[in-house]
Amino acid sequence: MIKSMTGYGKSVAEIPGRKLTIEIKTLNSKQLDLNMKIPSYFREKELEVRNYLTQYLERGKIDFFIGTEVTGEILTYSLNHDLAMKYYKELKSLKKEMRDDSSLLPLVIKMPDVTQTTRDEMNEQEWEAIREGIATAVLQVDEYRVGEGKALEEDMLKRVQSILQLLDSIQPFEKNRMEDLRERLQKDFKNLSGDFNGSAPDQNRFEHELIYYLEKLDITEEKVRLLKHCQYFLETLSESVSQGKKLGFVTQEMGREINTIGSKASHAGIQKIVVQMKDELEKIKEQLGNIL
Numbered sequence: 001m002i003k004s005m006t007g008y009g010k011s012v013a014e015i016p017g018r019k020l021t022i023e024i025k026t027l028n029s030k031q032l033d034l035n036m037k038i039p040s041y042f043r044e045k046e047l048e049v050r051n052y053l054t055q056y057l058e059r060g061k062i063d064f065f066i067g068t069e070v071t072g073e074i075l076t077y078s079l080n081h082d083l084a085m086k087y088y089k090e091l092k093s094l095k096k097e098m099r100d101d102s103s104l105l106p107l108v109i110k111m112p113d114v115t116q117t118t119r120d121e122m123n124e125q126e127w128e129a130i131r132e133g134i135a136t137a138v139l140q141v142d143e144y145r146v147g148e149g150k151a152l153e154e155d156m157l158k159r160v161q162s163i164l165q166l167l168d169s170i171q172p173f174e175k176n177r178m179e180d181l182r183e184r185l186q187k188d189f190k191n192l193s194g195d196f197n198g199s200a201p202d203q204n205r206f207e208h209e210l211i212y213y214l215e216k217l218d219i220t221e222e223k224v225r226l227l228k229h230c231q232y233f234l235e236t237l238s239e240s241v242s243q244g245k246k247l248g249f250v251t252q253e254m255g256r257e258i259n260t261i262g263s264k265a266s267h268a269g270i271q272k273i274v275v276q277m278k279d280e281l282e283k284i285k286e287q288l289g290n291i292l
């Protein structure tokens with residue numbers, strides 16, 4: 001099963017006096033890149049949430065956001081009487097000098113630290129509701145990733161099958177290629193033999209060198225290895241756990257065999273097939289960039 005690194009999840013958690021909106025957005029990234037925006041009173045749980053997201057979302061660029069909406073009375077107010085009286089006396093003295101008869105109370109209330117707000121700490125029951133909301137959003141992200149992954153899996157499956165078909169299409173060219181190469185070398189050998197004055201090159205030595213040269217140009221081993229790599233790719237693709245990095249390593253091996261076939265071929269028809277296989281492989285690599 002393949003999972004995309006692109007995902008989205010959203011849930012709502014209700015606690016006394018607040019309505020919390022939890023959103024998670026994920027995009028592709030080689031490593032885990034977690035960005036969290038949460039209310040200040042929630043900071044004590046930040047490490048726990050970070051570990052939870054890391055465990056279940058694993059990899060990618062992850063934006064985690066908690067928005068809060070006040071739905072009831074959650075704050076209590078208190079006045080710092082001593083500080084308020086000090087401000088009052090100072091302002092009263094200033095008022096007398098300025099001969100101002102306006103009320104001082106509004107000014108005193110607005111002075112720094114006169115009005116203080118407090119809030120009770122988040123209790124375990126509230127945290128449990130929030131934790132359930134986070135789990136719901138993570139589950140939605142996972143479902144989104146699975147859905148995106150199915151489309152990616154179908155596309156890569158089609159392209160690997162295309163590479164296998166192209167690999168089979170090399171066979172007719174390969175037989176003719178070796179025969180044509182042998183005939184050309186033998187013809188060149190005969191032409192070269194006529195240039196020697198009564199001392200022609202050794203025919204047996206030539207045959208030995210010819211066999212060695214043809215073996216060097218043989219692509220049977222590369223074809224077998226490419227076939228095995230493609231089969232292993234398909235097996236990994238069907239595993240129960242998404243294996244994006246592992247598939248990336250397999251495509252590197254596939255690319256190595258395709259390049260070797262191209263370098264050994266010395267045949268226009270095979271070279272054309274190699275180019276097509278490279279094109280399919282590059283498209284697979286592009287898809288792998290967004291796989292978990």
